[in-house]
Amino acid sequence: MEDGMARRARDVYVEWRGGTCRVKWWSGDYHDDGRKRFESKGGFTDEDEAYDYGLDKMSEIRAGTAVSNRDSSTLMSNWIDDWFAATDHAYTTRKSYKAIINKHIRPYFRGKTVGEIDVITYRAFRKHIFAKLPAAGSAKNVMTVLGMILDDAVPRLIKVSPVERQRKRGRYVKTTKRERKRDLDIAVVDQLARNAEVVFGYPGYVMYWTMAMTGMRPGELFGLRREYCYPNWPRSDPRPDPDEEDRYKDDVLRYGVGDELMPAIRVQQQVQQEEGRLAEVPPKYFSYRTLVVPPFLAEMLDKLLASHDRKWVFPAIEGGCLGSVRFSDDYWAPISQGAEERKPVRGSRKSRPAIPKVPDFAGKRMYLIRHGHKAWLDEDGHSRFAVESRMGHEVPGVEGTYSSVTVAMERAIMKALQQRWDEFQREKTAPSE
Incomplete structure (x- = not known):
């Protein structure tokens, strides 16, 4: 023509x-x-x-x-803004996604359109990010966020997502390396608790025994208020939800102080930093739950609450919330890795004796104490549903629908944990051969 x-x-x-x-x-x-x-x-x-x-x-x-030319020409940066604004996640998740986007994804794709992100471009970014972030877990988190961004661009901005999914054909190759864990020795918990007592007093000692005996998450421990803790709870429960009246009544009949009642802690919240301020928010995955505690720990909690009038069961050194301090650096590091003797400096710094290192936890996460608690429950042969419920996990399927945590299950957990403590005390006091 x-x-x-x-x-x-x-x-x-x-x-x-x-x-x-x-x-x-x-x-x-x-x-x-x-x-x-x-x-x-x-x-x-x-x-x-x-x-x-x-x-x-x-x-x-x-x-x-x-897909129109106009839509496929949308700048990646503009689509990221639209995508992020439309997400609905908990504060910590949004904070994590925002950091990943601004530090890794947005700079790399600056000036590119969504339509330009093909499989080759995706592979190039994956190679770049795995080279930049040696920790495989960190790199995978970045790729997960990018995958969601690109997947959600279909079908309006691109016809198909360039994200490559792992195929399951052929010979199985293990790609993830699980964190190596050691069995949680109760003597190790005792040493951590004693180290914590040196760092921030009796609250520290009781907090570590509480974590080992309940499996509570750090944010839940930091955010535990006295009205949700034995011996005050359940009679001190603020009862904020009118729809929960039946549960409140049952709690009074089931938990508390008395021969027929079980001492317990109510996990009703955790604390997190939100935009530079401390916030009291629901526990992770909205895992509200009641945790029975063994008698020895109930005695410790009773003594602890009688020793102070703070809002928080486990207050920081200055009396505030542990969620507001640099806990990993100023508390957990000396507790787990040990510290030399510290002498006062012009009255502004309190003296502190030397703290022994705990080899099993030096350089490890405090969170592993929670993992150890579950291992203890599994070793003792408790109901799977009772164990998962205690950990704040949802049990899927028919088991999760029809099962419930009975009084007998809770008493069995209390008894087994108390036996661990009693055996440990006997071993400590037994004369050496």
């Missing part, structure tokens, strides 16, 4: 301009004045090829699978 001439059929046009031709097709939309809105693609040297391309685009439009 000669220059300037056009071919039209079914709202598809082919135009020659110089040595190449361009195809135009109706996008299915209209301008404000009622005229049809067309899109185009140039650079063809064969008119039939260009015309067939236009017909294919029209077919996609009719099938509802087409």
Whole structure:
């Protein structure tokens, strides 16, 4: 066809301009004045090829699978902003996603459109991020966020996601390396508790025994208020939810102080830093739960609450919340890794004796104490449903629907934990051979 001439059929046009031709097709939309809105693609040297391309685009439009040139040209940075604004996650998750986006994803794809992110570009980014972040877990977190961003761009901005899913064909190859854990020795818990007592007094000593005997998460321990702790709870429960009246009544009949009642802690919240301030928020996964405690720990908690009038069961050195301090550096590091003797400096710094290192936890996460608690429960053969409920986990399927934690199950847990303590005390006081 000669220059300037056009071919039209079914709202598809082919135009020659110089040595190449361009195809135009109706996008299915209209301008404000009622005229049809067309899109185009140039650079063809064969008119039939260009015309067939236009017909294919029209077919996609009719099938509802087409992506307009305008949408595919959306800048990646703009799509990231829209995607993030539409997410609905807990504060810590949003904070983590925002950090990953701003530190890794946004800078790498600056200036690129969503339509330009193909499989090759995706692979290049994956190679880049795994080289930049040696810790495989950190790199995988970045790839997970990018995968969600690109997956959600389908079908409006791109036809298919370039995210490559791991295939399960062929020989199995283990790709994830589990964190190596040691059995939680009760003597190790005792040493951690004694070290904590040196760092922040009796609250520290009781807090570590509480974590080992309940499996509570750190944020839940930091945010435990005295009205939710034995011996005050359940009679001191603020009862904020009118829909929970039946549970409140049952709690009074089941838990508390007395021969027929079981001492317990109510996990009703945790504390987190939100925008530079301490916030009291629901426990992770909204895992509200009641945790019975063995008698020895009940005595410790009773003594602890009688020793101070703070809001928090386990107050920090200055009396505030542990969620507001640099706990990992100023508390956990000397507790787990040990510390040399500290002498006072002009009265502004209290003296502190040397703290022994705890090899099993030096350089490890405090969270592993929680893992050890579950291992203890599993060793003792308790009901799987009772164990998972105590850990704050949802049990899926029929088991989760029909099971419940009975008084007998809770008493069995109390008894087993008390036996661990009693055996440990006997071993400590037994004369050496």
